[in-house]
Amino acid sequence: MDLFAVAFYVFAILIIGSAAIMVFSRNIVHSAFALMFTLAGVAVFYALLYAGFVAVTQLLVYVGGILVLILFGVMLTTRGYFEKVRTRTVNLVPSTIFAAIIGLMLIAVYVTTEWTLMPLEDGEVTLTGLGELLLTDFMLPFQVAGVLLLLCIIGAVLMAARTRHPHPPAGKSSQEGPGGPSYGEGTGRS
Amino acid sequence: MVLPEWLAEPGLNHFLVVSAVLFSLGLLAVISRRNIIMVLMGIELILNSANLNFVAFSRYGLLSLDGHMIALFVIIIAAAEAAVALAIALNIYNQFGSVDVEQISELKE
Structure with missing residues (x-):
């Protein structure tokens, strides 16, 4: 072992x-x-x-x-x-x-499952290969990922900064009228 | 201490089994917990198990460095997803006063 x-x-x-x-x-x-x-x-x-x-x-x-x-x-x-x-x-x-x-x-x-296995070889430094792949085969996903991260930053900031109720009412859904859905069973726990 | 052959030498199947257990635990967190943050953590666990499969196949199987690249992209997607999901969770908390997924049943107030 x-x-x-x-x-x-x-x-x-x-x-x-x-x-x-x-x-x-x-x-x-x-x-x-x-x-x-x-x-x-x-x-x-x-x-x-x-x-x-x-x-x-x-x-x-x-x-x-x-x-x-x-x-x-x-x-x-x-x-x-x-x-x-x-x-x-x-x-x-x-x-x-x-x-x-x-x-x-x-x-x-x-x-x-009978997987197709490769003979094990000693590991080499993967960083050079990853960098080359990133600028050749994976060029388009790399750029798309960059755009996606930018969009996510902007979207997350916009969504998180928009606050309507800074101090929300406790257990809001239990205060609804009789016509509304009643999910009030777990609201009083915090 | 004498161990059987399949136990003494961890191979591809061992990593796959660990990843399967991680996947089912993440699935359990998603379907049984009612806090939206816990659901998010379960999704992170599922993504990690998929990543572990990719890297294990790139070591033992025919998926060479491409597996590492896919794992890196999955990590990128997970980071973006966590940021947006937490922004949504904050908005939900501001709207409903709770992050219990059973109480979030309306699209509009």
């Missing part, structure tokens, strides 16, 4: 365990921090698969960017203190059975 196998199993347990904590934790801040460990473990997996640049990008973009964004989202969309940041889980048993069936079917397909 070499170092690769040991690293694989340790980080596989880390990834799956913290992903399970993320899904089943009732505190959303705990979920966000468990997601951080999952993302870092996936970055280690990329490094194990000789994808160094993707691993670094994963750490920079996911752990450094998206996770901070998610934590900001958690803080901006909850009232009160963090002890009260509880979220609701519905239909836990049927959805767990459904997700388990989907996962087992995926695993069965993965394991039973």
